[in-house]
Amino acid sequence: MMNSQQDRKAKFIVYTIEECPACGQKTKRAFQLGDYVTKDGSKCSKCGNTTKITSIYAEAPPKT
Amino acid sequence: MSLLSGLPLQFSIDVSSLLNVVWLGSIFVFFIYGQRLQMYLIANDISRALNRLKIMRDKSRKEAIDYFTSSGKVTGDPTQRIDEFLDYVTIMPVDMDPRGVVEKVQHITNTRDERVRAEVSQIIPNLDPTKVSVAENILEIATSLNQIHKIVRHYYLLGKKTNSYMLLFQLQMIMPMVLQEADALVNAVDTFKLGQPVGDGIGPVIASRYMQNLPKQVVGKDTVMTVGEYKGRTLYVLKAEGPMGYVGEPGVAIQKLIEEMKVPLNAIIMVDAALKLEGEKTGEIAEGVGAAIGGIGVDKFKIEEVSSTHKIPVYAILVKQSILEAITVMRKEIAEASDKVQVLINRVIEEKTKEGDKVLLAGIGNTLGVGQ
The missing domain is CATH 3.40.50.1470 (Peptidyl-tRNA hydrolase)
Incomplete structure (x- = not known):
């Protein structure tokens, strides 16, 4: 019960992880509507290949 | 002088007697009406939880209506269709003879799933499959919360009507778990609306x-x-x-x-x-x-x-x-x-x-x- 109360109070930020299949470069950005795992992402900042979304998850914001 | 010196003593004896009477009286009252008082407190507790469930049910219903309306492809006002759907029931097959019951359950659940999908597609035709599936999930959440609220309300009112202390007591004991599940369902609506992985x-x-x-x-x-x-x-x-x-x-x-x-x-x-x-x-x-x-x-x-x-x-x-x-x-x-x-x-x-x-x-x- 306590966990659920903590979960409810915590504001989670949802991130999308894009990974380049060629060089393995990972990019973390805020989730955008329409994102889904395995969808093509943006161009890789390192090698220019098209990245793929490999993960979408929620994370508590860093404590200030 | 002797009269005055006796006064405080007389007073203290009176207070003590009074307290004894109150004490004995309260034991008597609690002995006779204790269960009734406890039942009143339990009923109040369940009533508060029931109100929370009602708020959650109304919120999920509103979210479902908003999602259908905001899809932009809704045919007419979906409120009545959604309200009708919230009371949709699935009658499970008889299991006195368990032979073949799995096939029967599969048939019934398949019929239900097809009916939900057809109903959603009728309210919002020509919508992409992802949004139809999200609408199905949101509708199922709203239906579940409606059912939870109805069942809890049924046992609460039955317990009060029949003065059944044990019924209310059992309901109060499971309420934290019921609220936890209902809370999870309400929180799920936002995730489904955004199409995020669960x-x-x-x-x-x-x-x-x-x-x-x-x-x-x-x-x-x-x-x-x-x-x-x-x-x-x-x-x-x-x-x-x-x-x-x-x-x-x-x-x-x-x-x-x-x-x-x-x-x-x-x-x-x-x-x-x-x-x-x-x-x-x-x-x-x-x-x-x-x-x-x-x-x-x-x-x-x-x-x-x-x-x-x-x-x-x-x-x-x-x-x-x-x-x-x-x-x-x-x-x-x-x-x-x-x-x-x-x-x-x-x-x-x-x-x-x-x-x-x-x-x-x-x-x-x-x-x-x-x-x-």
């Missing part, structure tokens, strides 16, 4: 890693499969079709693969989310044997039936999470478990099968926000 989708996330760049074939309602290769083994991978919010029919698909497509499988590996016990950490991984699948039991029965008939070992890999985490946006701890699970799957394939074998990997769960 914690329960960890199975499909892992399966999708083995399906990349391979041709997909439909092997059951809302269920897709790929055929690939892993270290000399033929690897069949199946999951529900994403990124829609489907769970598919893995039981039917596995049965079809073995009995209709005549694939002689040497091992089945199932990956699913599992409810953690209090004290267990989110994202913990458990390994075992048996069909790792929840739901009403139809798919589990089919997998157990076909695997035992053909003597195929079934290995299970579970990722632990709470009910709230399972139906709301996937937490980082769960997503991070996928790398470890992948290592574990590879190890199971390498240790439990040999080159040339045929292995099936099934990613079980709601595949919302997870493609293939």
Whole structure:
């Protein structure tokens, strides 16, 4: 019960992880509507290949 | 003087007597009316919880109406259709004679699912499949909350009407768990509206890693499969079709693969989310044997039936999470478990099968926000 109360109070930020299949470069950005795992992402900042979304998850914001 | 000195003593005796009377009186009152007083306090407690449930029910109903209206393709005002749907009932088959009951349950649940999809498609025609599946899920959440509220209200009113102390007491005892589940359902609406993967989708996330760049074939309602290769083994991978919010029919698909497509499988590996016990950490991984699948039991029965008939070992890999985490946006701890699970799957394939074998990997769960 306590966990659920903590979960409810915590504001989670949802991130999308894009990974380049060629060089393995990972990019973390805020989730955008329409994102889904395995969808093509943006161009890789390192090698220019098209990245793929490999993960979408929620994370508590860093404590200030 | 003697009269004055006697006064305080007289006074203290009076107070003491009075307190004794009050004390004895209160014991008498509590003895006679104690249960009634306790029942009054319990009823108040349940009434407050019932109000919370009513707020949650109304919120989910409003969210469902808003989602349908905001789709932009709604035909007329969906409020009445949605309200009618909230009271939609599924009558389970009689199980006095259990022979063939699984097929009957499957038939009824399939009819219900088709009816829900048809109803949604009628209210919002020409909408893309992902949004239709989201609408189905939101409608199911609103229906569940409506049912929870109705059942709790029924027992609360019945307990009050019949002055049944035990009925109210039992209801009060389970209320924290009921509220916890209702709370999880309400929180799930936002995740579904945004089409984000839920914690329960960890199975499909892992399966999708083995399906990349391979041709997909439909092997059951809302269920897709790929055929690939892993270290000399033929690897069949199946999951529900994403990124829609489907769970598919893995039981039917596995049965079809073995009995209709005549694939002689040497091992089945199932990956699913599992409810953690209090004290267990989110994202913990458990390994075992048996069909790792929840739901009403139809798919589990089919997998157990076909695997035992053909003597195929079934290995299970579970990722632990709470009910709230399972139906709301996937937490980082769960997503991070996928790398470890992948290592574990590879190890199971390498240790439990040999080159040339045929292995099936099934990613079980709601595949919302997870493609293939």
